[in-house]
Amino acid sequence: MKASAGAKVELSGLCRSYGDNQVVDNVSLTVASGEILALLGPSGCGKTTTLRMIAGLISPSAGEIAIDGSSITALPVHRRNLGMLFQNYALFPHLTVLENVAFGLAMRGLPKAVITERARQALALTRLTGFEDRMPAALSGGQQQRVALARAIVYRPRVLLLDEPFGALDKKLREEMQIELRQLCNELGLTTILVTHDQEEALVLADQIAVMRGGRIEQVDTARAIYERPTSHFVADFIGTSNFLPAEIIGKADGCTVLRAHSGPLFRSTVANELSPGDNVAVVVRPESIRLSQGEGADSMNAVSGKVLRAVFKGQALSIWLDVNGADIVASLPIEALNDINPQPGEPWTAQWSFERTLIVREQ
Known part of the structure; x- marks a missing residue:
């Protein structure tokens, strides 16, 4: 046929x-x-x-x-x-x-x-x-x-x-x-x-x-x-799992966008966008883009610290939720990383991600 x-x-x-x-x-x-x-x-x-x-x-x-x-x-x-x-x-x-x-x-x-x-x-x-x-x-x-x-x-x-x-x-x-x-x-x-x-x-x-x-x-x-590269809050939320961090754009130059989270930390993104300084946006970070390190270390760019809420084993990955200033941040770690990382509820850990994985969408 x-x-x-x-x-x-x-x-x-x-x-x-x-x-x-x-x-x-x-x-x-x-x-x-x-x-x-x-x-x-x-x-x-x-x-x-x-x-x-x-x-x-x-x-x-x-x-x-x-x-x-x-x-x-x-x-x-x-x-x-x-x-x-x-x-x-x-x-x-x-x-x-x-x-x-x-x-x-x-x-x-x-x-x-x-x-x-x-x-x-x-x-x-x-x-x-x-x-x-x-x-x-x-x-x-x-x-x-x-x-x-x-x-x-x-x-x-x-x-x-x-x-x-x-x-x-x-x-x-x-x-x-x-x-x-x-x-x-x-x-x-x-x-x-x-x-x-x-x-x-x-x-x-x-x-x-x-x-x-x-x-x-x-x-x-x-x-x-x-x-x-989702272009809206809805798409980023509907396709896959995302972390949303409310922020304001404070500067753009040389293909880089600098943002300040409403909770204080500074973020940087090299992902192209059509937004402008002063715009209220959401920084979007996929769970698999996050690296975890034990202890407080949120002074560096694109990092937030919080306490572990829970960890859920999902076969090929371990999902870990952090309480960051009252908001949940979830990271997804491949099973190969579990020998080195074993977060326990209540422990302080820091989530960090790259400039290339820092997505920005207009806040809905």
Whole structure:
């Protein structure tokens, strides 16, 4: 089975309202051919409504949807030629695996030989060869998910839409399916748009991530850039774990920003930003960027001292919380460092981090 190159998808000023409730508000996005884009955000942010408008299941209140430059905004679902996979796999319980995958092709009136060949090819791609005669009830959750995926790609669509497709799977199986799906989409050259509230899933699967909040897009960038260079307090808080230290910018020169925390310490950052002296901001530090040393040592730049509140072992890392002037600071230490570091509750320790890992966002 060979799919044509994925299509370019463009959303321009897309809106959807229900009465006075603006669910999607002026969303504009471009998904390049063959790219995997994740719409990521909390429940109610508008990501599923956006996906369903692309699918044709909901009509936009305003805006345009185009595939390869041609508007599909007014086209019905069956004329958009999009593959769709949702959390509810909706397999027909009375049909075999092969019949489930072939059903949509049969509805399109293709010759029986072509239908069977394409259905078997789709099952081979999803590692279900040998399962053709099984009934859905005899399959595991992961196998049912693969059947639904085979059914979505059997049309040879140029765009694949996924709405929380792994929500019903356990953690280990979900992680395996994420890797398999990425490999399959890359192999077929499918342009893929994924809706998820799971930040880890978005980081694993997506080439680009669009973080949504309140019906709008907060930031669109690569997974690494979203994590390492968040542009807002919300994005920094939603993607991964962050420590936030309220501060004021007191100077900028030669690519360096100097800040004073509201609690007193001075910080320096070499991360580019568009903020100005006098701006109230939040210094953002990821837990894994922090180095710990025993005792008080907060006189140096980019350091705060506090007392250990608790330490939690998480398998590959130890998370340690410090009480710094009444605020919690968490550091995440790799397991290899545990022979040298063993903080105990009540002990004074100092957290320090580099200029390159000192992120700055406007305080919300």
